[in-house]
Each structure stands twice: as structure tokens, then as C-alpha cells.
Amino acid sequence: MKYVSTRGGIQPVSFSQAVLMGLSRDGGLLVPESFPDVRDRFPRWSSLPYADLAFEVMRLFADDVPEDALRDIVTRSYSTFTPVPPAPDQPRTGPEPVPVRPAGTVHLLELHHGPTLAFKDVALQFLGNLFEWLLGRNGGAMNVVVATSGDTGSAAIHGLRGKRGIRIFVLHPAGRVSPVQELQMTSVLDDNVFNIALDGTFDDAQAVVKQLFSDLPFKDAHSLGAVNSINWARILAQVVYYFYAAFRTMERTSAKEVSFAVPTGNFGDVFAGYVAWKMGLPIHRLLVATNENDILFRFFSTGAYERGNVVRTLSPSMDIQVASNFERWLYLHSGGDAAQVREWMKHFAENGALRISPDADGAFDPVLRAGRADTTQTLDTIRTFREKHGVLLDPHSAVGVSAALEDAGRDSAAAPYICLCTAHPAKFPDAIAQALGSAAEATHPAIEALRGSPTRSFPLPNDARAVAEFVAAHT
Ligand SMILES: *Cc1c(COP(=O)(O)O)cnc(C)c1O
Numbered sequence: 079m080k081y082v083s084t085r086g087g088i089q090p091v092s093f094s095q096a097v098l099m100g101l102s103r104d105g106g107l108l109v110p111e112s113f114p115d116v117r118d119r120f121p122r123w124s125s126l127p128y129a130d131l132a133f134e135v136m137r138l139f140a141d142d143v144p145e146d147a148l149r150d151i152v153t154r155s156y157s158t159f160t161p162v163p164p165a166p167d168q169p170r171t172g173p174e175p176v177p178v179r180p181a182g183t184v185h186l187l188e189l190h191h192g193p194t195l196a197f198k199d200v201a202l203q204f205l206g207n208l209f210e211w212l213l214g215r216n217g218g219a220m221n222v223v224v225a226t227s228g229d230t231g232s233a234a235i236h237g238l239r240g241k242r243g244i245r246i247f248v249l250h251p252a253g254r255v256s257p258v259q260e261l262q263m264t265s266v267l268d269d270n271v272f273n274i275a276l277d278g279t280f281d282d283a284q285a286v287v288k289q290l291f292s293d294l295p296f297k298d299a300h301s302l303g304a305v306n307s308i309n310w311a312r313i314l315a316q317v318v319y320y321f322y323a324a325f326r327t328m329e330r331t332s333a334k335e336v337s338f339a340v341p342t343g344n345f346g347d348v349f350a351g352y353v354a355w356k357m358g359l360p361i362h363r364l365l366v367a368t369n370e371n372d373i374l375f376r377f378f379s380t381g382a383y384e385r386g387n388v389v390r391t392l393s394p395s396m397d398i399q400v401a402s403n404f405e406r407w408l409y410l411h412s413g414g415d416a417a418q419v420r421e422w423m424k425h426f427a428e429n430g431a432l433r434i435s436p437d438a439d440g441a442f443d444p445v446l447r448a449g450r451a452d453t454t455q456t457l458d459t460i461r462t463f464r465e466k467h468g469v470l471l472d473p474h475s476a477v478g479v480s481a482a483l484e485d486a487g488r489d490s491a492a493a494p495y496i497c498l499c500t501a502h503p504a505k506f507p508d509a510i511a512q513a514l515g516s517a518a519e520a521t522h523p524a525i526e527a528l529r530g531s532p533t534r535s536f537p538l539p540n541d542a543r544a545v546a547e548f549v550a551a552h553t
Contacts, residue, residue, distance in 0.1 A: 079092075079093060079110055079138070079139050079140075080110075081093065081096040081108040081109065081110055082414075082416075083103075083106035084108075084109060084405050084416060084419050085102065085106030085416050085420050085423070086417065086419075087102070087416075088106075093142050093143065093310075094143065096310045096311075097212065098303070100304040101304065101306075105423075106416070107308050107405050109310075109406055109409060109410070110139060110310075113356040113357050116357045123321065123325070124325040124329070125170070127174075128174055128318070128319075129155075129156045129175075132152045132315070132318040133148060133149050135321060136314055136318070140311075143208075143211070147211060151207045151211055155206075156203070159175035159191045159192050159193075160191045161173030161175060161191075162174050162175075165177070165179060167330065168330065171326070176189055176319050178323050178326040178327060178330075178496065181467040182467050183483070184339075184479060184482055184483070184486075184494075185323070185327050185330075185495065185496045186475075186499050187323040187496050190501050192233075192236075193524075194233045195522060195524065196500060197500040198229055200316060201307075201311070201312035201315040202233040202234055202312070204237075204311065205237055205305060205309065205311050206238045206239075206241050206244075207241075208311055209241065210242055210243060218243065218301065219243045220243060220245075220302075221300050221301055221302055221549065222234065222244060222245070222302075222305055223247045223291070223302055224304065224305055224306070225248075225249045225250075226249070227254075227255065227394055228256060229259065232259060232262035232263045234246060234305050235248060235262075235271055235273075236262075236266070237305070238270070238271070239266050239268040240268045240270065244303075245270045245271075246272065247274060247545075247549055248271075248274065249287060250275060250283065251278055251282065252278075252537060258504070258505055261529070262528065264533035267534055272536060273534065274535070275535045275536065276545070277539050285542075289542040290546055291304070296546060296550075300549060300550060307344050307346030308402050308403060313349055313406075314350075314353075317353045317354050320338065320350065320361075323336075323338075324359055324360070333493055335360035335361065335493045336360070337485075337493045337495045338363075338365065338495070338497075339485070339495055339498065340367060340498050341475060341478040341498060342366045342367055342401070344401050344402050344403050345404045346403045347498065352410075361445055362493035363445060364447070365449050365482060365485055366378060367478040367482070368448065368450050368451075369391045369392075369450070369477050370389045370391055370452055370453070371389055371398060372386075373399050373401065375450040377448070378446060378448035379448060381434045381435060382433050383426065383433070383434070384431040385426075387399070391473075392473040392506070392508075392509040393456065393473040393476075396474060407443075411442075411443065448481075449480075449481025449484055451480035455480045456476045456477055457476075457509075457513040458480075459471065459483075460509070460514070461514060464514060470510065470520065471499065472499070472501040472502060473506050473509040475497065475498070475500055475501065478497045478500075483495075502522055503519075506520070
């Protein structure tokens with residue numbers, strides 16, 4: 079399997095090269111040259127435990143990693159999840175890292191049983207082990223530098239802590255991440271982990287990281303690496319749970335197809351679902367669910383992709399206006415026309431907007447639709463699910479559930495909806511308190527265990543030079 083750039087500016091590369099490159103050198107994103115049709119494998123795949131299914135899906139795309147190495151990487155990556163006992167009606171799956179549970183008319187895919195209680199663990203546990211293996215084979219080192227507003231930083235730290243050949247520098251805005259998220263990051267004391275508390279905002283932290291990466295001599299001298307969701311290995315790891323959840327739900331309901339509701343920020347997670355659909359998974363609808371930061375909702379409703387201002391909401395990991403992975407969809411939508419993508423992206427960079435014409439039926443894609451939930455709808459959904467079904471949703475997951483219920487109400491031919499639960503509610507006690515009047519139920523033993531732990535972080539001024547000097551002094 080070869081990987082090409084959405085902007086057509088590089089020769090096709092292998093899986094390993096694509097993973098180490100992250101962003102393509104021409105500024106584009108890497109995509110597989112083709113998508114294998116796997117429908118004849120479903121009878122065998124549908125009964126596999128999660129890690130075995132992950133190996134089967136990934137080996138089709140990671141074909142320059144030897145199979146025994148890949149199997150070992152995958153097994154280790156999902157052994158850090160807290161296994162959930164199988165549902166009584168599906169005893170044969172055994173304890174699962176990513177269970178699917180029915181709640182009312184929908185099915186909840188719980189992606190938050192990893193070390194940091196957010197779905198990003200599914201990809202970053204895998205990416206950490208994969209990086210370590212690739213660097214071990216090639217004899218290199220890597221210094222990952224990343225800015226975070228919360229979830230990405232802790233999942234990246236827990237994916238890379240203690241890995242040979244890798245150091246990780248995480249910049250968080252000092253005093254501006256939630257106490258739980260800060261503790262999840264700064265309580266990791268491994269020698270290769272450096273938490274930088276930057277005296278600035280998240281946007282400042284991101285600007286500093288961008289500046290470090292754009293200084294090419296510095297980037298090369300210090301082997302800077304990235305773990306953003308534009309890394310193909312992160313998308314690949316997420317493709318797996320679309321298959322797994324569809325198999326569990328089709329088994330449970332005897333439906334022939336399923337729909338997914340995906341709380342969306344950078345479009346990485348929903349793009350993984352799109353890949354599963356391209357491979358032949360019978361998906362009726364992939365619902366792109368946004369909060370008030372609704373550029374994607376507006377796009378899939380009107381065809382106009384127009385940048386707006388970022389609004390702070392209860393679901394901070396979705397407070398994003400420009401969705402970096404959207405370029406991958408644009409590329410596939412254009413039929414692999416890199417010149418067209420270059421033109422669109424240039425137009426967007428210059429005007430903050432681009433426009434696409436709908437298909438004959440008025441839609442912009444055969445499977446993608448969009449939904450939106452504002453703060454009131456999010457809080458109502460948390461409250462209703464707690465009262466009616468005894469399930470506590472985190473605010474990101476509630477956005478997806480709200481959008482799914484609204485969409486299912488419009489579509490009488492609807493397939494069963496699988497709603498992705500992307501974080502554990504214990505990470506967002508303030509939102510839970512707003513919804514229920516108390517955060518007493520928003521707890522998790524892994525978070526309680528952190529309270530009072532020793533922490534370490536390095537306060538630095540909001541200055542790219544100071545951060546560059548810090549990185550240089552520790553590599
Ligand atoms: C990152 C994140 C999202 C958004 O995922 P994308 O791949 O950026 O669309 C949703 N929910 C939670 C909890 C997250 O951490």
C-alpha cells in the first residue's frame with residue numbers, strides 16, 4: 079500500500095514513511111492510494127476480539143511492518159485499556175476494551191476506557207508503540223512537540239511515556255486547562271516527558287509550536303515529530319472500532335446496516351468512519367455532530383465552508399473552526415484531483431471560504447450528513463439520558479447523541495444509530511454539575527487516584543525562543 083499527498087507534491091511513500099512524516103512535505107495530508115474492499119471477510123471478522131480485528135484491519139494498510147511485530151504492537155496497545163465484561167446477550171466477545179451498550183433507541187460505543195479516559199487513547203496508545211518500533215528499526219530518535227488545550231496532551235503523554243528513543247514536550251496554557259486534565263498530564267514523571275506550562279492562551283501555545291516546526295534547520299537538528307490527528311496511523315487505529323461496533327450492533331439488532339453519530343472537531347474520527355465505509359462496511363449514515371463551532375454543519379447543509387470565530391463551549395475538544403482532516407475528504411470527493419485540492423486550499427487560505435456544488439439529490443456526499451447541538455441541547459441530553467437510561471454522558475458524547483436523535487426522528491428508514499462516546503464524564507465535572515445540579519456522579523477511580531500525586535511542570539514565558547532553548551537543552 080502506497081500513500082499519496084492530497085496536494086500531489088510528493089512521490090508515493092510507504093506506510094512507515096507516511097507515519098514518520100505526519101504532514102506531507104508539500105503541506106498536504108497523506109491518504110492511501112486505494113481502499114481494499116473487505117466485504118468477503120465479514121463472516122470471519124465479525125467474531126474476532128477487538129485486538130485481533132485491529133490486526134486484521136491494520137495489516138492491509140501497514141504492509142511494510144512485519145506481521146508478528148504489528149500483532150505485538152496492537153496487543154500491547156489495547157492491553158492498557160480497562161476491559162469491560164461482555165454484555166449478557168453477547169457473552170462470546172469476552173472482556174472488551176471498547177464495548178457497545180444499548181441505551182434507549184441508540185447504541186453507545188464507549189471509547190473512554192483507556193488510560194486518560196478519552197477516545198484519543200485508542201489512537202495514541204498505538205502510535206506510541208508504533209513510533210518506538212519504527213525508530214528501533216531505523217535507529218533514530220524523535221522529539222515530539224505538541225500544544226494542547228487538554229485531551230490531546232494527556233493522551234499523547236500516556237502514549238509516549240517511557241518509550242525508547244522518544245521525548246515528548248507538551249505545551250499547555252498555564253492555568254487554562256481543567257484541573258483534571260492538568261493533573262493527568264503533570265503527574266506523569268517519566269524522564270522523557272516534559273510538561274511546559276506556557277504563560278499564554280492555547281492559541282499562543284499553538285503558535286509557538288508552529289514556529290518551532292517552521293524553523294526547518296531547528297526541526298531537522300532536533301528531529302521534531304508530531305502526533306496531531308493528521309497522522310495517518312491515528313486515523314487507521316480509529317477505523318477499527320467502526321467495524322467492531324457495527325458487528326456488535328448488527329448481531330444485537332439483526333439490522334443489515336448501521337448509522338454512526340460522531341462528535342467532531344478536527345474531522346479525524348469521522349474520517350476514520352468514512353474509510354470503513356469506503357472498505358465496504360454497510361453504513362447508512364455518518365453524522366458529523368458539532369457544537370456551536372459549526373463550520374462543518376454549515377458546510378454539509380449548504381456547501382459553503384467558511385471560517386468563523388471559535389466559541390468556548392462545554393465540549394472544548396470540539397471548539398475548532400478549521401478541521402484539518404477535512405482536506406482528506408475534499409481529496410476523495412474530487413476523485414483524487416490534487417490540482418483541484420490545491421486550488422480549494424489556496425482559495426480557503428486567502429478568503430477564509432470555499433464553496434462546493436451539491437450532487438443531483440442536493441447532498442454533498444452519499445453517506446455524510448451533519449447535525450448540531452448547542453449548549454442547551456447538550457445539557458438536556460445529559461439530563462435525559464441520566465434520568466431515562468441511567469447513563470451519564472460527557473458533554474462531547476451528548477452532542478453526538480442529541481444530533482443522532484434529531485436525525486433519526488427525520489428519517490423513517492433509519493438504521494440503528496451507534497453514538498460514539500468520546501470521553502468519560504469524570505473529565506468534565508463542571509458540565510455535569512450544570513446539567514444535574516451536582517458533579518457527585520462524575521467520578522472515576524483513575525482520576526481519584528491522581529489526587530495528591532506529585533507533579534512536575536516547567537513554567538516558560540510565551541516566547542518561541544525560550545521554548546526552543548528549553549527543547550534544545552533537553553534533547
Ligand atoms: C478530540 C476529541 C473530539 C474530536 O475528534 P476529532 O477527531 O478532532 O473530530 C471529540 N471528543 C473528544 C472528547 C475529544 O477529545
